[in-house]
Amino acid sequence: MNQNTKQLSAAQAEELLKILKNRFEQNMNRHTGMEWVKVQAKLEASPSKLWSLDDMESTGGEPDVVAYDQKADEYTFFDCAAESPKGRRSICYDHQALEARKEHKPKDSAINMASDMGVAILTEAQYRYLQDLGNFDTKTSSWIETPAEIRKLGGAIFADRRYNKVFVYHNGAESYYAARAFRASLKV
Known part of the structure; x- marks a missing residue:
């Protein structure tokens, strides 16, 4: 993989x-x-989209096609791993939250990682759509895109599936847990 051009080799x-x-x-x-x-x-x-999908795959996301927009002629990929991707866990929500932690800082943030990967974090609507396709995050949780008014107050939101229902919760944006990562979306 060439990090400068964000392209995979032919074999990759x-x-x-x-x-x-x-x-x-x-x-x-x-x-x-x-x-x-x-x-x-x-x-x-x-x-470059293949490079992003490879990042989704290598961090445990198991990306798959979940939609096609005929007007834009775009396919949408979501992380479809049963649980939140292992290679993206134990991270806080964004860079501001990462900088705010005085001690025991996580290695990165969801927003930083998504940006580096060239992907977006699922919105609440996208997360609910994903849950219509199967049962995801029954033992883990995933950060989802947080509305500015919540983030401005120091919070961030995440979601999971428990008791056959999708729940959306809040937490301090600087929090991080071994069972929480983020799910990505990519349009091609």
Whole structure:
């Protein structure tokens, strides 16, 4: 992987495409009526998006196609791992929260990591949509995009699934837990 250009080598791209194709074919309920060959063509035309998907994959997100916007001609990928991605856990919400911690600082923040990966954090609406596709975060939780008015007051929101219901909660943005990460979204 070339960090400067954010492109995968040909071999890395081929391996990632195999993984994504396999996941796509095993989870057709997430993308009814879509064809892998069209998704692959979009991916091959967007090397930087492949790089971002590789980051999603390597941190445990298990990205998969969950929507297609015909007007924009864009496919949307979400992290579809059963639990919040392991390679992104124990992080606070954003850089401001990270800087505010005086001791026991986490290694990073959700917003910083998402930016570095070239992805967005799921919104509450996107998180609820994901939960319509399956049961996710039954043992973990995921930071979700926090409205400015909540963040301005020092808070951040996260969500999970318990008792067959999706819950959205609040916490101080500087908090971090071993079972909380974030789920990403990427449009291609």
